[in-house]
Amino acid sequence: MIIISKDNKIIKQVKYLRTKKGRYEHNLFIVEGARFVDEITGGFNIKYLVFSQTFTQKNETGGYHHEYYIVSDKLFNELSDTFAPQGILAVVEQKQYSVDNLSKGNSFFLIAENIQDPGNLGTLIRTADAAGADAIFLSGNCVDVYNPKVVRATAGSIFHLPVIENNSLDILIGHLKRNGIKIYAAHLKGKKYPYEIDLTENIAILIGNEGNGLSEYVSRKADLLLKIPMLGMAESLNASVAGGILLYEVVRQRINNLC
Amino acid sequence: MIIISKDNKIIKQVKYLRTKKGRYEHNLFIVEGARFVDEITGGFNIKYLVFSQTFTQKNETGGYHHEYYIVSDKLFNELSDTFAPQGILAVVEQKQYSVDNLSKGNSFFLIAENIQDPGNLGTLIRTADAAGADAIFLSGNCVDVYNPKVVRATAGSIFHLPVIENNSLDILIGHLKRNGIKIYAAHLKGKKYPYEIDLTENIAILIGNEGNGLSEYVSRKADLLLKIPMLGMAESLNASVAGGILLYEVVRQRINNLC
Numbered sequence: 001m002i003i004i005s006k007d008n009k010i011i012k013q014v015k016y017l018r019t020k021k022g023r024y025e026h027n028l029f030i031v032e033g034a035r036f037v038d039e040i041t042g043g044f045n046i047k048y049l050v051f052s053q054t055f056t057q058k059n060e061t062g063g064y065h066h067e068y069y070i071v072s073d074k075l076f077n078e079l080s081d082t083f084a085p086q087g088i089l090a091v092v093e094q095k096q097y098s099v100d101n102l103s104k105g106n107s108f109f110l111i112a113e114n115i116q117d118p119g120n121l122g123t124l125i126r127t128a129d130a131a132g133a134d135a136i137f138l139s140g141n142c143v144d145v146y147n148p149k150v151v152r153a154t155a156g157s158i159f160h161l162p163v164i165e166n167n168s169l170d171i172l173i174g175h176l177k178r179n180g181i182k183i184y185a186a187h188l189k190g191k192k193y194p195y196e197i198d199l200t201e202n203i204a205i206l207i208g209n210e211g212n213g214l215s216e217y218v219s220r221k222a223d224l225l226l227k228i229p230m231l232g233m234a235e236s237l238n239a240s241v242a243g244g245i246l247l248y249e250v251v252r253q254r255i256n257n258l259c
Numbered sequence: 260m261i262i263i264s265k266d267n268k269i270i271k272q273v274k275y276l277r278t279k280k281g282r283y284e285h286n287l288f289i290v291e292g293a294r295f296v297d298e299i300t301g302g303f304n305i306k307y308l309v310f311s312q313t314f315t316q317k318n319e320t321g322g323y324h325h326e327y328y329i330v331s332d333k334l335f336n337e338l339s340d341t342f343a344p345q346g347i348l349a350v351v352e353q354k355q356y357s358v359d360n361l362s363k364g365n366s367f368f369l370i371a372e373n374i375q376d377p378g379n380l381g382t383l384i385r386t387a388d389a390a391g392a393d394a395i396f397l398s399g400n401c402v403d404v405y406n407p408k409v410v411r412a413t414a415g416s417i418f419h420l421p422v423i424e425n426n427s428l429d430i431l432i433g434h435l436k437r438n439g440i441k442i443y444a445a446h447l448k449g450k451k452y453p454y455e456i457d458l459t460e461n462i463a464i465l466i467g468n469e470g471n472g473l474s475e476y477v478s479r480k481a482d483l484l485l486k487i488p489m490l491g492m493a494e495s496l497n498a499s500v501a502g503g504i505l506l507y508e509v510v511r512q513r514i515n516n517l518c
Contacts, residue, residue: 119378123497132490153497160492195511229510231391233419238382238412241503244496248504249511251488252454 002053003071006078010069014050014079014091020144023094029146032081032089034059039156045093052076055087066090081148094146097162099175102135107181108250109204110136113169113218115239117210118143122153123240124207129157131247132254137204139218140166173221176204183222185214186242188235190227194249197226200257205246210239261312262330265337269328273309273338273350279403282353288405291340291348293318298415304352311335314346325349340407353405356421358434361394366440367509368463369395372428372477374498376469377402381412382499383466388416390506396463398477399425432480435463442481444473445501447494449486453508456485459516464505469498 003011014030016022023029028047031037040046049068051061056070077085102109110128115121121143128136143150145163173183184197185206206222208214213236219225228237228245237245262270273289275281282288287306290296299305308327310320315329336344361368369387374380380402387395402409404422432442443456444465465481467473472495478484487496487504496504 123500126493127496127500129491130487130489130493130496155493155495155497157491157493193514195515228389228507229514230389231510232388232416234385234389234414234416236414237386237389237503238414238499240497241382241386241500244500244503245507248487248507251490252452252508255452255488256454 001070003069003075006075010048010050011071011075011079014089017091018079018081018148020147023144023146027094028091029094029151030081030089030148031092031151032148033086034088036152036156037088037090039159040090040092041159044095044159047091047093050076050079050089050091052085052087059088097135097164099164102162103202106200106254107179107202107204108133109176109181110243110247111139111167111169111172111183111204111206112136112142112243113139113206113214114141114209114212115207116143117239118147118149119153120210120238120240121145122150122155122158124243125150125154125161125163126157127240127244127247129154129161131251133161133247135162135164137164137167137169137172139169169218170221173204173218177223182224184246185219185222185225186228186246187214187219187222187225188227188230190225192224192226193229194226194246197224199250199253203250205243205250207239207243207246260329262328262334265334269307269309270330270334270338273348276350277338277340277407279406282403282405286353287350288353288410289340289348289407290351290410291407292345293347295411295415296347296349298418299349299351300418303354303418306350306352309335309338309348309350311344311346318347356394356423358423361421362461365459365513366438366461366463367392368435368440369502369506370398370426370428370431370442370463370465371395371401371502372398372465372473373400373468373471374466375402376498377406377408378412379469379497379499380404381409381414381417383502384409384413384420384422385416386499386503386506388413388420390510392420392506394421394423396426396431397422397424398428428477429480432463432477436482441483443505444478444481444484445487445505446473446478446481446484447486447489449484451483451485452488453485453505456483458509458512462509464502464509466498466502466505
C-alpha cells in the first residue's frame with residue numbers, strides 16, 4: 001500500500017520530526033539517504049523506514065529488516081530535507097548517554113559552547129570521532145544535534161561518538177575538574193600555544209561560538225586558554241577548523257608518546 | 260535618486276554578477292554586508308557601491324568614497340544573497356595574481372583540487388591566510404572563488420591571500436617542483452603521518468575533493484602522500500578540516516624551528 005495522503009499519521013509524524021520541538025517531544029530523529037541509513041549502528045534503534053515509490057522500484061529493499069512505509073514520490077519530497085531526495089529515510093530513536101564511564105583510557109573530551117551553525121557542529125562531531133575523542137559535550141544553547149543538517153555533516157559519526165547535549169558548562173566543568181581532567185580552551189587571547197602544553201594527560205578541549213568565541217564566564221572556568229597562532233591577516237578561524245587543529249594536536253602528542 | 264526599476268542597468272548588472280557567467284564576463288564580483296565591505300583592502304578596487312534606501316536612512320554613508328547607487332529595499336532584497344540583507348553591497352574588480360614572486364620566504368602553498376562546497380573553499384582560504392601561507396592554487400574544476408558563499412566563508416581572507424584559479428595541476432605541480440618545492444598530499448592511503456616529515460622546507464600542501472579525495476592522476480604527481488591519523492570510526496575528515504590540520508602542522512614545525 002502506498003501512502004498518498006498528507007493526513008496519514010506517519011507523514012504527519014515525519015513532518016513533525018523536521019522540527020526541533022517534534023524531535024524532542026518524541027525522542028526521535030530522521031536519517032536520510034541510503035548511505036547514512038546503512039551506517040546506523042547497533043546502539044541506535046531504527047523505529048521505521050520510509051521509502052518513496054520510485055526507490056522501491058529501483059532498489060532491493062528486502063535487506064531492510066524494519067517496519068517500513070512506502071509513500072508517493074511527491075509526499076517523500078515533502079518529507080525530505082535535501083535538494084535531490086534519494087527516496088529513503090529512517091526514523092531513529094535518540095540515544096541517551098550516561099556522563100560516567102565514557103572514557104576508555106586517558107580522557108579526551110570536546111566541549112562546545114553555543115555552536116550555532118549545523119555544519120560546524122556536525123563537522124566537530126566528525127572530527128572528534130576521527131581524533132579518537134571519548135565524547136563531545138554541548139552547552140544548552142548549541143544547535144540541536146538531531147537537526148538534519150548536523151546529522152548529515154557528521155557523515156555517520158553521530159552513530160560512533162557519544163554526544164551529550166544540554167549541559168550546564170558550569171556544572172560539567174566542575175565535575176570534570178574534580179575527576180582530574182584539565183580544561184583547555186581555544187581563545188584568541190590565549191597566552192600559550194597548544195604545542196607548549198602536555199595534552200597527553202586527561203583533558204577536555206573547549207570551543208566557543210563561531211562569531212563571538214567562548215563566553216567570558218566559561219573562559220574563566222578553563223585551566224588555561226590556548227592560542228592558535230595567527231600568522232597572516234585573518235582575525236580568527238572557523239570554529240570547526242579551530243576545533244580540528246586542537247583535537248589533532250592532541251592526536252599528534254599521543255601518537256608521539258606511543259612511539 | 261532612488262532606483263526602483265528592475266530594468267535599470269545597474270540592477271541588471273548586479274543580478275548578472277550573481278551568476279558565475281556574469282562574474283567572469285565582467286571580471287567583477289559582489290561583496291555584501293557592512294563589515295565585509297569595510298574590509299576590502301587596497302589591492303582590490305571597488306567599482307561602485309549599492310545601498311538600500313533604508314540603509315542610507317539609518318547609516319552615515321558619507322564615509323564611502325566611491326560611486327554609489329541607492330535602490331529601493333525591495334530591489335535590494337532581489338540583489339542580495341543573504342536571508343537578512345543589511346542593505347549594502349560593493350561591486351569589486353577581480354584581481355589577477357602573477358604566479359611568480361608569491362613567496363616571501365620559505366614557500367608555503369595550498370593547492371586545492373575539485374573543491375565543490377563553497378563553505379569548504381572559503382574556509383580553506385581563511386585557514387591558509389591564518390596559517391601564513393603564501394597563496395592558494397585552485398584546479399579548474401573548483402567552485403568559483405567569487406561565488407558569494409565562498410566570499411562570505413573566507414571572512415575577509417579573500418582580500419589577504421592570493422588565490423590563483425583555473426590551474427592545470429599537472430603544469431602547476433611541474434612548475435613548483437622545478438622550483439624546489441615539495442608537494443605533500445593529504446591522502447587516506449598515505450604512508451607517513453605529517454608529524455614525521457620536515458615541513459619547514461619549501462612546500463605545497465595538496466587537498467582533494469570532499470567526496471572522493473584527490474584524483475589518482477594528481478596523487479601520483481605528489482612527492483609524498485600524507486595520512487592524517489584516523490583513530491576513531493570516522494572514515495575521513497571534512498576537506499577544510501583536513502586542510503586546516505595539515506596547514507597548522509606546517510605552522511607548528513615552523514614556529515618550533517624559530518624557537
